[in-house]
Amino acid sequence: MIANPSQKYQPFAPIALADRTWPSRTITQAPIWLSTDLRDGNQALFEPMNVERKIRLYKELVRIGFKQIEVGFPAASQTDFDFVRRLIDEDLIPDDVSIMVMTQSREDLIDRTVEAVQGAKRAIVHIYNAVAPAWRKIVFNMSVPQVMELVQHHVSHFKKRADEHPEIEWTLQYSPETFSSAELEVSLQACHTAIEAWGVGPDRKIIINLPTTVENATPNVFADQIEWMHRHLVPREHIVLSVHPHNDRGTGVAAAEFAMMAGADRVEGCLFGNGERCGNVDIVTLALNMYTQGVHPALDFSDINGVARIAEECTALPVHPRHPYAGDLVFTAFSGSHQDAIKKGFGAQDPNGIWEVPYLPIDPADLGRTYDSVIRVNSQSGKGGISFLMEREHGVVMPRRMQVEFSAIVQRETDSSESEMTGDALWTLFDKNYLTTPACANAVVYHGHKLAEDGHHIELDVTINDERQKLQGQGNGPIAAAVDALGLPLRVDHYEERATGSGANAQALAIIEAAMDGTAGSTFGAGMSHNIVTASVQAVISVANRLNARGAGEFAPHTEAATA
Numbered sequence: 001m002i003a004n005p006s007q008k009y010q011p012f013a014p015i016a017l018a019d020r021t022w023p024s025r026t027i028t029q030a031p032i033w034l035s036t037d038l039r040d041g042n043q044a045l046f047e048p049m050n051v052e053r054k055i056r057l058y059k060e061l062v063r064i065g066f067k068q069i070e071v072g073f074p075a076a077s078q079t080d081f082d083f084v085r086r087l088i089d090e091d092l093i094p095d096d097v098s099i100m101v102m103t104q105s106r107e108d109l110i111d112r113t114v115e116a117v118q119g120a121k122r123a124i125v126h127i128y129n130a131v132a133p134a135w136r137k138i139v140f141n142m143s144v145p146q147v148m149e150l151v152q153h154h155v156s157h158f159k160k161r162a163d164e165h166p167e168i169e170w171t172l173q174y175s176p177e178t179f180s181s182a183e184l185e186v187s188l189q190a191c192h193t194a195i196e197a198w199g200v201g202p203d204r205k206i207i208i209n210l211p212t213t214v215e216n217a218t219p220n221v222f223a224d225q226i227e228w229m230h231r232h233l234v235p236r237e238h239i240v241l242s243v244h245p246h247n248d249r250g251t252g253v254a255a256a257e258f259a260m261m262a263g264a265d266r267v268e269g270c271l272f273g274n275g276e277r278c279g280n281v282d283i284v285t286l287a288l289n290m291y292t293q294g295v296h297p298a299l300d301f302s303d304i305n306g307v308a309r310i311a312e313e314c315t316a317l318p319v320h321p322r323h324p325y326a327g328d329l330v331f332t333a334f335s336g337s338h339q340d341a342i343k344k345g346f347g348a349q350d351p352n353g354i355w356e357v358p359y360l361p362i363d364p365a366d367l368g369r370t371y372d373s374v375i376r377v378n379s380q381s382g383k384g385g386i387s388f389l390m391e392r393e394h395g396v397v398m399p400r401r402m403q404v405e406f407s408a409i410v411q412r413e414t415d416s417s418e419s420e421m422t423g424d425a426l427w428t429l430f431d432k433n434y435l436t437t438p439a440c441a442n443a444v445v446y447h448g449h450k451l452a453e454d455g456h457h458i459e460l461d462v463t464i465n466d467e468r469q470k471l472q473g474q475g476n477g478p479i480a481a482a483v484d485a486l487g488l489p490l491r492v493d494h495y496e497e498r499a500t501g502s503g504a505n506a507q508a509l510a511i512i513e514a515a516m517d518g519t520a521g522s523t524f525g526a527g528m529s530h531n532i533v534t535a536s537v538q539a540v541i542s543v544a545n546r547l548n549a550r551g552a553g554e555f556a557p558h559t560e561a562a563t564a
Contacts, residue, residue, distance in 0.1 A: 011217075012216055012217035012218075012221055014221065014224070015184070015221060015224035015225060015228060017224045017227060017228055020223075020224055020227055020262075021227065022223050022224075022226075022227050022258060022261040022262035022263075023220075023261070025261040025262075026261070026293075027257065027260050027261060027290055027293065027295060028295060029295065030287075030290065030295065030296065030297045030298040030299075031260055031264065031265060031266050031267045032067070032068065032240065032242075032265055032266035032267075033065075033066055033067070033068065033266070033267060033269075033283065033287075033297075033298070033299060034066070034068040034069065034070060034100065034242070034266065034267070034268040034269075035061045035066045035068075035069050035070065035268075035269070035270065035271070035283065036070040036244075036268050036269065036270055036275070036280060037057060037061065037270045037271055037274060037311075037315075038054055038057065038058060038061075038069065038070060038071050038072055038083075039070040039071065039072050039073055039080075039102055040070070040268075040270065040275050040276065040280055041270040041271075041274040041275055041280065041315065042054070042072070042315075043073075043276070044274060044275050044276045044277075044279070045274075045315055045316065045317070046316065047316060048079075049314055049315065050079070051079065051082060051083050051086065053313075053314045054071075054072075054083050054314070055083075055086070055092075056310065056313075056314055057310065057311070057314040057315075058071065058087070058092070059092075060307065060310045060311075060314075061271075062094060062097060063300070064299050064300050064301070064307065065298060065299045065300050066097070066299070067096055067097055067098065068097070068098050068099075068100060068124065068266075069097065069098075069099055069100065070099075070100040070101070070102065070126065070268070071083065071084055071087060071099045071100065071101060072084055072101060072102070073101070073102045073103070074101050074112065074113055074116035074117075075103050075104075075108075075109040075110075075112035075113045075116070076109075081112070081116050084099070084101060084116045084117060085116065087099065088117070088118075088119045088120050089119070093120065093121070095121065098122045098123070098124055098171070099117070099120060099122075099123060099124070100123070100124035100125070100126055100173065101113050101116060101117060101123065101124070101125060101126065102126040102128070103125065103126065103127055104127075104128070104129070105127055105128070105129045105150055105151070105154040106154070107154065107157050110125075110127070110154060110157055110158050110161065111161060113125060114158075114161045114162070114165070117168065118165065118168075120168055121168070121169065122168065122169035122170075122171070123168055123169075123170060123171070124170075124171040124172075124173050124207065125158060125162070125170065125171070125172060125173065126173040126174075126175065126209070127154060127155060127158060127172065127173070127174055127175070127194075128174070128175035128176075128177045128209075129147065129150055129151060129154075129176070129177060129190075130176075130177040130178045130213075131147055131176040131177065131178055131179065131182045131186055131187055131190050132178035132179075132181035132182040132213075133181075133182070133183070134178075134181065135177075135178050144186055144189070147186075147190060148189060148190065148193045151174075151190050151193045151194050151197070152193050152194075152196075152197050155172065155174065155193075155194045155197035155198055156197045158172065159172075159197065159198055159199065171205065171206070171207060172194070172198045172206050172207070173206070173207035173208075173209050173242070174190075174191065174194035174195075174198075174206065174207070174208060174209065175208075175209040175210070175211055175244070176190045176191060176210065177211060177213050178211075178213045178214070179210045179211055179212070179213065179225070180210075180211065180212040180213060180214065180215065180216060180217065180222060180225065181213065181214060181216055184225060184228055184229070187210070187229070188229060188232050188233070191208050191229070191233060192233075192234075194206070194208075195208075195233075195234075195235075195239070200235060200238045200239070201235075201238060202238065204238075205238050205239070205240060206238070206239055206240070207239075207240045207242050207266065208229075208233060208239050208240070208241055208242065209242040209243070209244055209266075209268065210225070210226060210229060210241070210242065210243050210244070210264075211243070211244035211245070211246070211268075212243075212244070212245045212246050212248075212252070212255060213244075213246065214246060214248055214277075215245065215246050215247060215248035215249045215251065215252060215255065215278075216248070216249070217249075218249075218251070219251045219254040219255040219257075219258045220258060222245070222255045222258060222259060223255070223258035223259055223261065223262040224262070226241070226243060226258075226259045226262040226263055226264055227262035227263055229241070229263075230262060230263030230264075231263075240265050240266050241263055241264050241265050241266065242264065242265065242266035242267070242268060243255075243256060243259040243260075243264045243266070243267055243268070244267075244268040244269075244280070244281075245259070245267075245269070245280070245281040246275065246276070246277065246278065246279070246280055246281070247273060247275070247277075247278040247279045247280065247281065247282070248277055248278050250278065252269075252273070252278075252279070252280070252281040252282065253281060253282055253285050253286050253289065255281070256269070256281045256286050257286065257289065267281065267283070267286065268280070268281075269281035269282065269283040269286065270282070270283060271283055271284055271307065271311050272284055272308070272311055272317075272319050272323060272326065273285070274311075274315060274317060282324075283299070284301060284304070284307070284323075284324075284325060284326055285323075285324045285325065287299045287301065288301060288324070288325045288362065288367075291362065291366070292361050292362050301325075301367055302366065302367060302368050303367075303368040304325060304326050304367040304368060304369065305326075305367075305368060305369060306368070307326070308326045325362065325367060326367075331360065331364045331369060333359060333385060334378055334380045334381060334385075335380055335381075335382070336380065336381050336382015336383065336384065336385065336407070337382060337384075338358075338359050338384075338385075339381060339382050339383075339384035339385030339386075339388065340382050340383060340384025340385075341358035341359060341384065342357060342358060342359055342360065342384065342385075342388070343384040343385070343387065343388045344358070344384070345357030345358045345359075345360070346388070377389065377410060377414070377420065377421040377422075377426060378414050378419070378420045378421065381407070381410065381411070381414070381421075382407055383400075383403035383404055383406070383407040384403075386403065386406060386407050386410055386426060387403045387406075389423040389426055390406075390423075390426055390427070390430065392423070393423035393424075393426075393427070394423070394427050394430075394500065395498075395499070395500030395501050395506075395509075396427075396430065396498075396500060396509060397498050398511070399494060399496065399511060399513065399524075401494075401513065401522075401524075402511060402513070402524045405523065405524055406430065406433075406524075409429060409433055410426065410429060413429055430526075433546075434524065434525060434526035434542055434546075435526055435527070435528055435538075435542065437545065438545050438546070438549050440545070440548065440549045441465075442464060442465060442548055443464075443545050443548065443549075444462050444463075444464055444486065444541050444544060444545055445462055445463040445464075446460070446461075446462055446537070446538055446541050447461040447462060447463065447468075448461040449461060449482075449534070449537050451478055451481075451533060455477055455478060455481075456474055456475060456476060456477070456481060457472075457473070457474045457481060458472070458473050458474070458478060458481040458482055458485055458537070459471070459472055459485075460472075460473070460482065460485050460486075460537070460541075462541070471485040471486065471487075472485055473485025473486070478533050478536055478537060479492060479495060479512070479536055479537075479539075479540055480492075482536075482537045482540040482541070483540055483544075486540070486541070486544050488516070488544055488547070488548075489516060489517045490514050490515075490516060490540075490543070490544060490547070491514060491515045491516070491517065492512055492513070492514050493513045493514060493515055493522055494511075494512070494513035495510070495511070495512050495513075495536075495539075496510075496511050497509065497510045497511070497532055497535065497536065498511075500528070505530075506530075507528050507529060507530055507535075508528065508529060508530065508531070508532040508535045509526060509527075509528050509535060510526065510527045510528075510532065510535035510536040510538070510539040511524060511525070511526050511539060512524065512525050512526075512536075512539040512540060512542075512543045513543075514543045514544075514547065516547050523543060523546050523547055523550070524543060524546070525539045525540065525541070525542030525543025525544070525545070525546055526538075526539050526542055527539035527540075527541070527542055
């Protein structure tokens with residue numbers, strides 16, 4: 001990099017628009033959308049789509065709801081010509097959909113383009129030429145008057161050819177290519193030249209498409225350019241003002257949003273931002289940004305995963321896992337604090353209320369995404385995400401302090417494995433730590449129990465140190481009696497029971513928090529059974545084993561029958 005970039009790169013001159021109005025406006029309705037995936041997007045691929053892949057993507061674009069689709073450059077390749085003919089000959093264009101075809105400003109290419117769309121009910125023909133100083137000087141060696149003569153001649157030629165086929169409803173789209181780098185007065189003159197040559201009126205509208213062929217300024221500058229053109233184009237009531245933002249600065253979506261505020265009626269772009277260099281504006285992001293503001297985009301992204309998979313298969317370009325709305329990880333929280341807030345948000349969300357779940361700007365369900373991938377667990381995860389998965393996938397609702405304890409266990413596991421934990425892996429870890437007898441000295445293996453009818457006396461059938469024993473205990477209930485039978489100075493601080501499912505086959509989960517005299521802190525144990533008493537006894541043994549594994553005490557079991 002050079003020390004002083006101002007010697008080589010000059011900032012884009014601001015627009016003299018002191019009374020600009022777009023900053024105070026909001027987007028209140030969807031624009032007219034045009035998908036250019038099959039043309040601009042296709043020409044930017046390592047391997048352009050064949051006809052079959054283009055047909056598949058075209059049908060998906062129709063299903064999503066695009067009413068205008070740029071289908072190719074039929075004068076540039078036989079593949080594109082054949083594709084356009086197939087759409088028409090096989091009657092694949094719905095009555096409410098208009099196809100658009102592109103051509104450079106050359107008579108032979110315009111003639112070939114008109115030939116390609118014969119038999120269509122309606123067609124938009126997109127004629128363009130570059131108008132910016134660098135292109136005029138370096139690429140074409142043309143003066144401004146020569147540029148205007150080029151526009152007038154070729155638009156008039158297309159009008160003549162279109163008038164020969166009145167059975168087709170024709171629309172001209174004219175683009176002053178490189179608009180974002182051109183003088184506004186030159187762009188306006190080129191547009192007015194095309195408007196006059198086309199004979200714009202109530203029954204002959206025109207689309208004036210203003211591209212950021214190369215995004216070379218901040219989005220507010222583009223918005224000023226659009227508002228200036230919006231004010232000066234005449235007859236404005238017969239003009240559809242369109243924008244075609246690229247993403248060279250990474251601000252294509254912002255430029256499109258500002259342009260709509262500044263007067264644009266129509267937006268051209270690609271699904272997921274495909275296109276030359278850094279891509280065209282991302283229509284998925286742009287549309288769903290509107291959706292999160294309460295404005296329906298008139299496009300159906302209710303199965304965003306399906307749209308992404310078809311786009312990936314047809315273009316051979318992956319959708320980035322962090323892509324807004326559609327990426328595999330965008331509804332995933334790894335941060336413990338994020339997970340906790342999301343869990344609380346789900347719990348508090350009113351199904352009929354305004355969406356306000358922390359960290360999630362949109363309800364994944366609106367995009368056809370389940371919550372299966374909303375929370376994942378790795379070494380950065382907290383108790384919120386862990387408890388969310390345990391509750392959703394296994395019906396285990398842990399007390400808050402148990403969430404803290406179990407999250408530490410999970411973190412130790414993920415730190416050592418350096419991997420993500422699924423819901424099944426979490427369950428395995430929970431089972432290992434709370435439901436399975438630990439492999440440690442003096443561990444108690446539960447076989448069964450007998451509870452007296454009064455509920456105050458219990459006999460535990462257990463194995464300790466490889467010796468099968470019958471332990472006797474008493475208390476004011478099964479839990480106290482089981483603690484007594486084990487002979488530990490155990491203090492039960494908390495007990496709760498829950499069903500882990502619904503119906504006759506649901507199992508009961510008992511959770512006990514206990515402490516031991518002379519030992520700092522407490523720990524948890526759990527038991528699971530179709531019988532709640534059995535689950536409670538198992539939970540006592542579980543917490544006793546966990547305390548014993550920490551070296552908190554020694555068992556002093558009561559092997560003789562207890563007295564009342």
